[in-house]
Amino acid sequence: MEKALVKKDIRSYSLENLKTLFTEMGEQGFRAKQVYEWLWKKSAWSFDEMTNLSKDLREKLNQNFTINAVAIDKQQISSDRTIKNTFKLYDGNIIEGVLIPTEDRMTACVSSQVGCSLTCKFCATGYMDRKRNLNADEIYDQVVLIDKQAREHYGIPLSNIVYMGMGEPLLNYSGMMKSVERLTAEDGLNMAAKRITVSTAGIAKMIKKLGDDNVKFNLALSLHAANDTKRNEIMPINEQNSLTALRDALKYYFAKTKNPVTYEYIVFNDFNDSLQDAKELAQFCKHVPCKVNIIEYNPISFADFVNTEEDKLEAFASYLRKNNVNVHIRKSRGKDIDAACGQLAVKEEAAAGH
Structure with missing residues (x-):
């Protein structure tokens, strides 16, 4: 040797x-x-x-x-008990991950890439360059560190994992899949696959691959508009992965896995919050069994989107409910420390990329 x-x-x-x-x-x-x-x-x-x-x-x-272990570089605790971590990787790169405590669960939000290549207009990570994919062990380490944090701070072990941190998990397919395998394996952390959710901005061929691999974890699609023109405007990935392509991929995925899908939908004021938008979303929800998480928008300094008004949000959600769509309105966590959905970014990087 x-x-x-x-x-x-x-x-x-x-x-x-x-x-x-x-x-x-x-x-x-x-x-x-x-x-x-x-x-x-x-x-x-x-x-x-x-x-x-x-x-x-x-x-x-x-x-x-x-052993290229991940280390906590900095941690911030929000007034709502959310904890944001800045993790340092063996090569000096920095990523972020979040512990989200609620009444009935402890959720780790983990990153899958250093930066992101997708440039979604409302997401801070989208203003950073993508430097590299994370290895499976680097994703695994985030979970281990956040689990330790949950036990130390709140006396409760981790119950859920969401791949909703920095990066697009389906563009790091092998790293993501191997990390799930290690997290769920009996000779790994032995977590239930049903407690893991992988969130994608929508890469049709990789959604089909998830179907072929018959995955047991949950799939969430960041939708944010059920209309190609609007979705192209805020999510350039839609230009190569139109709603029609996504619809077909999701049908294929559901036929293979029988897993319902979650759609994430941020309601921006005067952009995608009208009853017409709700109607288009309700229509899209007919393709496969699903639920919709309506997420409030968390402002970032590079974008001028504004969260919708309360009454419009209510009207939007109630239209969906009347049309038999299973809807949850999610309140943001960790907003005061930039730990909320769409706010994760290494500040200097994002500013440089803008």
Whole structure:
């Protein structure tokens, strides 16, 4: 193993690959399984923690491998108990993740990319450049750190995970899928897939791929307009992934998985909050079983959108309900610390990208 001058992240290996490596190192195969458990079940971030391994083996591991753990760089606590984390990655890049506590659940909102390439006009992350995809272990680490935070601050473990932080999860498909696999595996964190939601801005062919892979987690689509002209204006991704393409992809996904879909819909004042908009949305909701989360808009300094007025919001929601659409109005959390939906961005980056 002398040739391993550049230490490779041990978490990038599958269990089978680790067994092969250990055999090459003159170690027994079952040691690989022990190490794998330390990495994924017990979330060990140093080889010295692996107390059931000999000192000699731990030394060998230290010489040949590294564990590129994520660290909390900064944390801010909102007046509503939401906690925003700035995480530092092994290469110095920065991402953000949020703990959202409510009466009945503790939710981790995690990032899947450093920055984002999609340029949605209302989202702070969209004003940053996309630097790279996160590895599965970097997504996993965010969950571990936020779970620890939930236990320390509120005495309650994490119950839910949403891939709604920085980046577009379906453009980091393999990293996202591997992270879900590790989070839900019995030899990982053993979380229920039903408690995980992956949110996409709408990439039709990847939604179909989710269907082909018969995923068990929930899918949320950031819709925000059920009209191509309006959606193109605020979400340039719609130009290649029209509502017709998304409709077909969602039908395919539902036929394969039987999972209902959640539509996220931010109501902007005088843009997508009229009864005509509600009518178009109700129409779109007929394609597959779904529910709609209406989200209030959280202002960012780069965009001049304004949240809709209360009476218009009520009229919008009640039109949907009358048309048998399952609607929830979500109040924003962590707005005072820029931790709310659409506000995550490394400030200097976003300003530079604007």
